[in-house]
Structures are given as C-alpha cells and as structure tokens.
Amino acid sequence: MAREIMILQKLDHPNIVKLEGLATSRMQYSLYLVFEFMHSDLATVISRPGGRLTEPQVKCYMQQLLAGLRHCHEKGILHRDIKGSNLLIDKQGVLKIADFGLANHFNPNKKRPLTSRVVTLWYRSPELLLGCTDYGVGVDLWSAGCLLAEMFAGRPIMPGKTEVEQLHRIFKLCGSPPEDFWRRLNLSASFRPPQPYRPLITEAFKDFPSCSLGLLKMLLALDPSCRGSASSALQNEFFGTSPLACDLSGLPVVCKKEDDESNQPHERRKRRSSKLKHQSRTQKETPTNVEQNMMKLEVGDYGRPVKAGARTTYSHELMRSSTGSTTSGMQPQRYSLSTPPALPPVKSPSFREHVVVRPAHSRELGGSSTTGSTSSSPPPIKPSSILEQRTEAHPAATKNVENGPINHRYGMEKRSASTSGFRRFDAKQIPGR
Incomplete structure (x- = not known):
C-alpha cells in the first residue's frame, strides 16, 4: 500500500483518480485511502441493457483512457491492471483510471526484472502469459486494445478460463508470433502453438468501423515494440475520422438507484412521511381485538345474524369422546348457553383492602375475632x-x-x-x- 500511496501522490491528471487523503482506525489498526466519489465504471456502461456504445462515444472514452496512460508512462509508472472495472466514470462522464494496487515504477533506460503475475487474464498481453519479466508500456497498451474492441462488441473479446486457453485465443485472433519473437523475448520453444495461425482481426471485427481496425492492429500486435506508445495512439487516424469524438454531455451515465436517492434527501423524507401517514391511517381503520369480539357477539352460529335487541341463546354443537376427536358414529349433543349476565364494574382496591389481618392477632390490633361471618367488616387499622x-x-x-x-x-x-x-x-x- 505504501507504493500505491506514493504513486498516487506523484500523479496529477484529470483522467486519473485523485487521492483525497488517508484515514486511520485506532481500533483495527487499519489504513484507508480516501478518493473522490465516482458513480459508475466502464464495465457497467458497456454491459448496460440500453444498447452498445456509438462510435463517437467510443472515441471519447478511448481518448480519455489513452490520455491518462500517457501521463502515467511519462511519470515512469506502469498500471498493469487496465480493465473496465478499474476505469471509473463520474456523473459528468469523465473517465478516470483507478486501482493502482499493481502499479510499479519502470525506467526504459535502466530495465529491471518485473513479475509477470499481473493484469487480469482477459486483458493480459501474450508476453506476460509466456512468463516474460522484461516488459514496458506495451502491457498497458494491449489492455487498452482489448477494451477498444470490447466497447464496439459489447462484450469481452477473449474471455479465457486458463492461461493456456487465453494464449490459444490470442494466437487464433492475432496469428502465430514470428521466430524472432521467441528469440528476442528469450522464451522457450515449448510454448509455440502446434500449428501456425494467420491473423483474423479484419474478419473477426468486420462489423467495426473501418477506421478502428488500424488502431486495433497496432494495439493488439504480438510484438510489444510494434504497439507504439499512448502518445502515438492518440495521433492515430481513428480519432481524426468523422464522426469525431462526442462531448462529455453525449456520454451515457449509468448511476445506481441508491446513489440517485442519496442525492435527494428531501424526496426521501417526503416518501418516508407519507408512508408513516399511510400506516397510521391503516391502523385506525383496522378494528381492534375488542371490536372484533363485539362484532362476533352480534352474529349467531354458523354466521346467522342475530336480531337486535332480542334475548338470544347461543347454540354450540359439542362432541364428546374419550380422545377428544369427533367420530362419525356419535351424534352431536346440543347445549344452549344463555347470554352471560353483565359483570359489575371493577373497583380499584385501596391500600387498606390489601392488608390481611389474621384472627389470632385481633385482640392486639383492637378488634374482635369472628369466624363464619361475612357481613362484618374488619376494624380500621392504624398506619403504625x-x-x-x-x-x-x-x-x-x-x-x-x-x-x-x-x-x-x-x-x-x-x-x-x-x-x-x-x-x-x-x-x-x-x-x-
């Protein structure tokens, strides 16, 4: 993470995500990187159900991507993980390169061995798949070429499951590498394909605009030295051919639903208050248990209504058996239950009514002991x-x-x-x- 922080502090470009600050946690002993908020990413825009990107939109996104890569390469930094999910897009449509966790410094004049276990498999260049440790800006440009074709096709062009399958997909699309390719990269001949392949980029991408094929062939070249640089890619005729790249206002912006709601607190509070009002109105209209019981008392057996004001008996058919279950051989017995009399109002007992005085102590308390009499009231009791x-x-x-x-x-x-x-x-x- 320390290298990523140093790289992010070194970069300053509109098409590269900006590090706003650092946040620490004393409880978990963690360090968090704080970035600007981005609403979407290029992978979400490409796979959206609305349709494929148009040629002006692809040119606009590609210009922003190559401009950010040019700044990184001029600062001596390789990103080494260019893919759609790492290219974030804000609400205005600005594309910014993010996730520099695999990035590293490089010097073309003073080369040093680098690991080949970088870049997501679908966007990994052939030299990395073959285990090359001496590479440069070509690994980022290969990934940019894969994204260019993906924006036109609407899906990844080489979704391999293993490294061997990914190599065969590359050779079938771009052709077999020449002999000097193996010798220059110092690679073993055991990786050579069993049969030679011819390039099929023109046939595979025949539905793409014709002006984009030249840039695709340059970025997807098997030889890293033939891919050029980000500056040369920006000078390609693809960006000068009509139709030109659109403005940021013409780009599709895919925002998550919760992001839109977070920017509208007033509407969210309004919906919440209306929901609470609806719940309170529903509770008022719903009868309580007491009201439901009263409604049941006004209905006779089996749903027959009872005449209002008349003294009615409630009939219930009860089945008696040893197990409590009803059998077909037993006749139900009918019992008539009169309407229960009204109960007297409940009186809240006072403090003196809770005191129980035993007859054995009646003489000490100033009273007389009486047995069997219910009409006499107990003598008054002093607070002491x-x-x-x-x-x-x-x-x-x-x-x-x-x-x-x-x-x-x-x-x-x-x-x-x-x-x-x-x-x-x-x-x-x-x-x-």
Missing part, C-alpha cells in the same frame, strides 16, 4: 400497625413471631437480614427489649 405487621403476605408467616407488635429500635432501612435469618430470629434477643 401496618408498618409493624410485616407478615401480611403469607398466612403462616407469623408463626415465628410472638403475638403483639414489635417496636424494633432499628428503622426499616436498617433491617436487611436474610430470609432464613428473619424467620429464625428471637424477639427477646433484640437489644432494648
């Missing part, structure tokens, strides 16, 4: 007695407490004994008794 009566919850909880109120010198907040200790405590052992 309520605090002293600590065993109101369980009927048998007063067995371990002596009769009579206990005046403990400690307050309620001081008595924090455990449950088992509270049940076994002796009132005589309390200090101050």
Whole structure:
C-alpha cells in the first residue's frame, strides 16, 4: 500500500483518480485511502441493457483512457491492471483510471526484472502469459486494445478460463508470433502453438468501423515494440475520422438507484412521511381485538345474524369422546348457553383492602375475632400497625413471631437480614427489649 500511496501522490491528471487523503482506525489498526466519489465504471456502461456504445462515444472514452496512460508512462509508472472495472466514470462522464494496487515504477533506460503475475487474464498481453519479466508500456497498451474492441462488441473479446486457453485465443485472433519473437523475448520453444495461425482481426471485427481496425492492429500486435506508445495512439487516424469524438454531455451515465436517492434527501423524507401517514391511517381503520369480539357477539352460529335487541341463546354443537376427536358414529349433543349476565364494574382496591389481618392477632390490633361471618367488616387499622405487621403476605408467616407488635429500635432501612435469618430470629434477643 505504501507504493500505491506514493504513486498516487506523484500523479496529477484529470483522467486519473485523485487521492483525497488517508484515514486511520485506532481500533483495527487499519489504513484507508480516501478518493473522490465516482458513480459508475466502464464495465457497467458497456454491459448496460440500453444498447452498445456509438462510435463517437467510443472515441471519447478511448481518448480519455489513452490520455491518462500517457501521463502515467511519462511519470515512469506502469498500471498493469487496465480493465473496465478499474476505469471509473463520474456523473459528468469523465473517465478516470483507478486501482493502482499493481502499479510499479519502470525506467526504459535502466530495465529491471518485473513479475509477470499481473493484469487480469482477459486483458493480459501474450508476453506476460509466456512468463516474460522484461516488459514496458506495451502491457498497458494491449489492455487498452482489448477494451477498444470490447466497447464496439459489447462484450469481452477473449474471455479465457486458463492461461493456456487465453494464449490459444490470442494466437487464433492475432496469428502465430514470428521466430524472432521467441528469440528476442528469450522464451522457450515449448510454448509455440502446434500449428501456425494467420491473423483474423479484419474478419473477426468486420462489423467495426473501418477506421478502428488500424488502431486495433497496432494495439493488439504480438510484438510489444510494434504497439507504439499512448502518445502515438492518440495521433492515430481513428480519432481524426468523422464522426469525431462526442462531448462529455453525449456520454451515457449509468448511476445506481441508491446513489440517485442519496442525492435527494428531501424526496426521501417526503416518501418516508407519507408512508408513516399511510400506516397510521391503516391502523385506525383496522378494528381492534375488542371490536372484533363485539362484532362476533352480534352474529349467531354458523354466521346467522342475530336480531337486535332480542334475548338470544347461543347454540354450540359439542362432541364428546374419550380422545377428544369427533367420530362419525356419535351424534352431536346440543347445549344452549344463555347470554352471560353483565359483570359489575371493577373497583380499584385501596391500600387498606390489601392488608390481611389474621384472627389470632385481633385482640392486639383492637378488634374482635369472628369466624363464619361475612357481613362484618374488619376494624380500621392504624398506619403504625401496618408498618409493624410485616407478615401480611403469607398466612403462616407469623408463626415465628410472638403475638403483639414489635417496636424494633432499628428503622426499616436498617433491617436487611436474610430470609432464613428473619424467620429464625428471637424477639427477646433484640437489644432494648
């Protein structure tokens, strides 16, 4: 990543993505590269369902790509991963080269060995497939030639699955390499095709504009020295032939749906508020469970309506069996259930109604014990007695407490004994008794 950051800081061109800054994460010990936001890429534009690119549009994209490559090569940088998904496009249609993770410095006057395990397989040049470690700007120009043909065809032209298959596809399209090709690149003769192939670029791309065939043959040359440079490619007659390259306004821009919505916060809030209003209106119109039960009470058995204001009985057919299931040999028994009487209104109990006073302590509390009488009401209880009566919850909880109120010198907040200790405590052992 350090090399990628240095390369991005060295490059400054309208057709190369700009490094805005770096972001670090102290929690994950990670480093993030911050770039300008781009809406789409060339691969998405090529594969869009709207149709193929026109010749002026292809020329405009190709000019931007070659201009960015020319700047990279002039700065002594090889991209080594040119493909459609690495060519980003903003909302105005400007193409920018991105993803310099495989890029490296090179010096044509002072060559050094470089790895051949670069560039995506479909856009990899033949010298890289053959394991060459001495290469230059030709690897980027080969990828640009593959993209030129892909923009006209609407699909990749050489989608190989393996390196051997990719080599055979290249030889069938571009022909067999000459003898000096193997000798100049110092390659083994075992990689030579079993039979010679003749070039078929003209026949394979006969539907392409005739002015584009010359540039395609130059960029897809098997010999890297015959591919020229990005500057020479920009001077090709392909860009000077009518129709000329279109303006940025004439380019198709494919934006994702979520990107469009992110730029319209007002519309998104408006849709969200209308959705909430619709949900609240639906909830108001939907009957509640109580209303549904009331509606059921107004309908008789099997959906027969009940006359309003009449005293009606509800008939239910119940089947009795040992297993609870209905059998064909049993006759259903009909039960008539009268309308249940109205229940009295529920009264909220007061604090005094929750206090339970046992008859055994009635003499200490100032009352008289009565058994079997339901009409007599319990005597009034003083607030101090309520605090002293600590065993109101369980009927048998007063067995371990002596009769009579206990005046403990400690307050309620001081008595924090455990449950088992509270049940076994002796009132005589309390200090101050």
